[in-house]
Amino acid sequence: MSTAEIATPMLSLEQKKRARNVGMSLIFLALVSAFFLSARPGDAGFKLVDSFTLVLPAQPFAQALAVLLGALGAIQLYRGFGKWTNVVLAFATAMFVVGFLAWATSGGSFNLTGMLQDTVTRSVPITLGAIAGILCERSGIINIAIEGQLLGGAFAGAVLGSLYGPWVGVLGAMAMGVGLSALLAVFAIRFRVDQVIVGFAINFFSLGLTSFLSQRVLTPYPEYNIVKPFTPYAVPLLSDIPVIGVALFTQTYFVYFSFFAVAATTWFMYRTRWGLRTRAIGEYPQAAGTLGIDVLKLRYRNVWLAGAIAGIGGAWWPIGTVGRFDQNITSGRGFIALAAVIFGRWHPVGALTAALVFGLAEAIQLKMSNLDTGIPSEFLLMAPYIVTLVVVAGFVGRSRAPKAAGQAYDASK
Amino acid sequence: MKRLFNYLGERLNKISSLKLTFLAVLSALVVGAFIIVVSDIDNLRDGDIIGALSTVGSAYWALVVGSFGSLRAISNTINSSTPLILCGVSVAIAFKAGLFNIGATGQMLAGGMTALWVGFAMDGPGYIQVPLAIIAGAVGGAIFGAIPGILKARTGAHEVITTIMLNNIAAFLILWLLKTNLFQREDRTDPISKLVSVEGRMPRLFGFLDGRSDLIAHIGFIVAVAAVLAYWWFLKYSTTGFEFRAYGLNADAATYAGMHVKRLTVLSMMFAGGFAGLAGAAEVLGTYGYASTNFAGNIGFDAIAIALLGQSTPLGTLVAAILFGALQAGGRQMQTNSDVPIDLIIVLRALIVMFIAAPLLVKTIWRTKNATVTAGQTFRGWGS
Numbered sequence: 001m002s003t004a005e006i007a008t009p010m011l012s013l014e015q016k017k018r019a020r021n022v023g024m025s026l027i028f029l030a031l032v033s034a035f036f037l038s039a040r041p042g043d044a045g046f047k048l049v050d051s052f053t054l055v056l057p058a059q060p061f062a063q064a065l066a067v068l069l070g071a072l073g074a075i076q077l078y079r080g081f082g083k084w085t086n087v088v089l090a091f092a093t094a095m096f097v098v099g100f101l102a103w104a105t106s107g108g109s110f111n112l113t114g115m116l117q118d119t120v121t122r123s124v125p126i127t128l129g130a131i132a133g134i135l136c137e138r139s140g141i142i143n144i145a146i147e148g149q150l151l152g153g154a155f156a157g158a159v160l161g162s163l164y165g166p167w168v169g170v171l172g173a174m175a176m177g178v179g180l181s182a183l184l185a186v187f188a189i190r191f192r193v194d195q196v197i198v199g200f201a202i203n204f205f206s207l208g209l210t211s212f213l214s215q216r217v218l219t220p221y222p223e224y225n226i227v228k229p230f231t232p233y234a235v236p237l238l239s240d241i242p243v244i245g246v247a248l249f250t251q252t253y254f255v256y257f258s259f260f261a262v263a264a265t266t267w268f269m270y271r272t273r274w275g276l277r278t279r280a281i282g283e284y285p286q287a288a289g290t291l292g293i294d295v296l297k298l299r300y301r302n303v304w305l306a307g308a309i310a311g312i313g314g315a316w317w318p319i320g321t322v323g324r325f326d327q328n329i330t331s332g333r334g335f336i337a338l339a340a341v342i343f344g345r346w347h348p349v350g351a352l353t354a355a356l357v358f359g360l361a362e363a364i365q366l367k368m369s370n371l372d373t374g375i376p377s378e379f380l381l382m383a384p385y386i387v388t389l390v391v392v393a394g395f396v397g398r399s400r401a402p403k404a405a406g407q408a409y410d411a412s413k
Numbered sequence: 414m415k416r417l418f419n420y421l422g423e424r425l426n427k428i429s430s431l432k433l434t435f436l437a438v439l440s441a442l443v444v445g446a447f448i449i450v451v452s453d454i455d456n457l458r459d460g461d462i463i464g465a466l467s468t469v470g471s472a473y474w475a476l477v478v479g480s481f482g483s484l485r486a487i488s489n490t491i492n493s494s495t496p497l498i499l500c501g502v503s504v505a506i507a508f509k510a511g512l513f514n515i516g517a518t519g520q521m522l523a524g525g526m527t528a529l530w531v532g533f534a535m536d537g538p539g540y541i542q543v544p545l546a547i548i549a550g551a552v553g554g555a556i557f558g559a560i561p562g563i564l565k566a567r568t569g570a571h572e573v574i575t576t577i578m579l580n581n582i583a584a585f586l587i588l589w590l591l592k593t594n595l596f597q598r599e600d601r602t603d604p605i606s607k608l609v610s611v612e613g614r615m616p617r618l619f620g621f622l623d624g625r626s627d628l629i630a631h632i633g634f635i636v637a638v639a640a641v642l643a644y645w646w647f648l649k650y651s652t653t654g655f656e657f658r659a660y661g662l663n664a665d666a667a668t669y670a671g672m673h674v675k676r677l678t679v680l681s682m683m684f685a686g687g688f689a690g691l692a693g694a695a696e697v698l699g700t701y702g703y704a705s706t707n708f709a710g711n712i713g714f715d716a717i718a719i720a721l722l723g724q725s726t727p728l729g730t731l732v733a734a735i736l737f738g739a740l741q742a743g744g745r746q747m748q749t750n751s752d753v754p755i756d757l758i759i760v761l762r763a764l765i766v767m768f769i770a771a772p773l774l775v776k777t778i779w780r781t782k783n784a785t786v787t788a789g790q791t792f793r794g795w796g797s
Contacts, residue, residue, distance in 0.1 A: 187767065187770070187771055187774075191771045191773045191774055192773075193770045193771045194721075194770060196513070196721070197721045197766065197767075197770040198767065198770060198771075200717055200718055200721060200766070201718070201721075201763045201764075201766040201767040201770065202763070202767075203763075204718055204759055204760075204762055204763035204766070205759075205760060205763035205764065205767070207756075207759055208756050208757065208758070208759025208760035208761075208762070208763055209448070209760050211754070211756035211759065212448070212452070212754050212756040212757050212759075212760060213452055215754040215756060216452045216453075216753070216754055217452055217454060220454075220455075221454070327756075332577075335515070335577050336577070338573065338577075339573070339574045339577055339578070342571055342573065342574055343574065376589050376592075378585040378586070378588050378589035379585070379589065381585050382581070382582050382585040382586065385578040385579075385581040385582045386578075386582060388574070388578050389564070389570075389574075389575055389578045389579070389582075392564075392570045392571070392574050392575065392578075393564045393567075393568040393570040393575070
């Protein structure tokens with residue numbers, strides 16, 4: 001008896017509640033599959049590669065899915081998966097999305113691999129924006145200006161890319177990102193202005209300036225706004241893997257860079273002196289300062305670096321996709337990136353996961369408008385946001401931010 | 414004599430914040446002028462600096478004339494300010510409780526739709542219908558605004574995420590609603606609503622002047638000013654208002670003092686939603702008379718800048734919103750008169766916010782003394 005008690009790790013009330021929420025949600029998803037997704041007969045074709053289309057009978061699949069999810073939910077409620085909870089939840093959600101797509105396409109077919117590729121492509125600006133946010137916030141500067149930095153990067157990338165080619169465009173976008181983030185740095189660090197205020201002001205400044213210049217300069221001189229975008233580069237060998245090869249390794253340089261940025265940031269943040277110091281000044285700058293770390297200098301550097309990365313994220317629009325700049329082309333992606341920072345709990349890999357979820361949402365939205373499902377398309381379009389809401393409320397819950405984020409550092413205090 | 418000097422010195426210190434605002438606006442205009450000149454490629458190619466400078470002159474003159482130059486301009490300014498004031502109060506009241514309401518856009522859409530429904534579905538004299546529709550707008554916005562509050566209180570989900578998500582949800586919800594039989598205008602296929610009945614429209618503010626149909630300002634402005642007054646009274650005299658401020662300044666202290674923090678979270682978001690809902694009602698019942706998909710525009714975001722500029726105080730928010738509204742009205746005139754795109758005013762707004770937020774900077778540039786240095790946090794940040 002007593003050994004069993006010791007063997008069971010103590011769970012806080014909050015953890016127990018979350019575990020229960022996970023179980024309940026699994027049961028809920030099972031019910032949806034059983035009564036809703038299984039209502040449409042017909043085969044759903046998922047085109048994986050040119051020569052092979054996976055045919056999934058929608059109805060039996062939904063029923064099997066309901067049983068599987070119900071079982072997982074029951075186990076979770078009865079004894080819990082412990083540290084595997086997140087893995088189980090991710091797996092269950094992925095299966096549910098497949099079931100949902102099978103339901104939506106039943107009687108037709110669509111290109112699943114293409115959608116996955118689209119997902120990864122569309123996650124790029126969100127990932128890079130979120131990395132920029134993490135770099136700043138981990139060192140104690142709230143970066144609400146991600147949207148502005150993305151937009152500035154997109155503008156600079158379009159103009160310089162049109163004049164001197166895409167690579168110069170990317171450099172220009174980085175420079176623009178650094179410029180805007182330097183503004184944030186100077187105001188937040190040097191003048192100790194409220195970081196949220198500066199951040200928002202930079203967003204407006206960037207939106208206003210790029211819209212103004214685009215109407216005043218780019219409209220009469222369209223030759224400044226036509227970029228030759230990067231074409232996808234197939235990584236040798238890796239791109240030959242079916243499905244994954246197309247989704248992950250037949251992409252533009254932007255995708256590879258975003259993977260690299262996530263890996264590098266994770267490594268830097270947790271394996272280097274620079275990262276340790278960054279985390280220190282984001283949590284308790286006074287202590288870090290006492291130990292001889294130059295808090296202000298490190299903050300400046302991290303904010304500049306963040307700006308450069310966000311700038312590249314902005315360059316994705318003109319140089320990675322459409323080849324031109326339009327007013328407010330980012331349309332709120334910077335705020336989605338901000339949500340990804342919190343959603344991903346200030347960890348680069350978490351942010352990447354969140355960005356992929358939002359990327360999937362965008363990719364599904366595009367597909368959904370072509371499918372006839374019988375329920376108004378608006379509700380399908382709204383679904384990803386509702387899911388995010390449920391996930392954040394049900395599973396993520398109270399997230400712990402870097403403690404000093406938002407506070408100006410004053411060495412004399 | 415010495416006492417007199419001391420007194421005058423104090424007075425000067427007090428007006429320094431007004432001086433600061435003036436200098437901040439001036440600085441913003443100078444930077445704006447620079448941007449106009451630099452982007453005037455045609456004149457610059459000809460080496461015509463005078464021509465470029467005259468563009469600045471005519472643009473800024475149009476800005477003044479278009480915002481305050483005539484009764485019509487003033488009416489336009491009032492009309493643009495109305496939703497900005499209401500949404501500004503919405504964001505400000507959340508800031509006071511330490512919460513960040515990015516969701517004014519969604520709340521405005523929700524409130525606009527409920528007000529619209531009362532507006533066209535009801536038949537009755539205007540003096541009953543209009544107040545009912547306004548209340549419906551406030552209730553609709555409050556219900557929609559309460560969602561992030563409840564989510565935060567019960568699960569700790571951060572309001573920045575939830576309000577952004579709810580903005581998107583509201584946008585699609587409106588798109589769907591405007592295509593249902595209930596809302597869609599007969600004989601139309603695009604998402605556009607039925608017209609609010611003539612009695613249900615908000616009366617024109619200058620309705621007593623016959624034959625001036627170009628004076629579009631409506632009594633929504635009175636609602637907005639009343640909302641500011643209510644906000645002022647609420648903060649200064651009500652117990653809940655005091656609790657809001659305590660909660661916003663120090664959540665732990667408020668908890669220890671025995672305040673129901675969860676209730677305050679829900680209430681503050683509900684109030685915020687209610688004010689934004691009023692803005693939606695004002696736009697639908699006053700300005701347009703119907704709803705389209707984007708009747709909320711960017712007002713919810715502009716409101717954040719307004720609340721920041723006004724430091725979330727009632728008077729500050731009112732003045733900032735009128736300033737922004739004047740820029741909006743003047744900007745349209747500027748675009749027609751001088752070919753300078755209206756987007757310049759977004760830049761000007763950003764610069765004004767930036768300069769006002771950084772008194773130290775203005776002080777350095779204009780070499781003034783006595784500028785007060787403000788620093789601190791607007792909202793509680795990402796934690797708890």
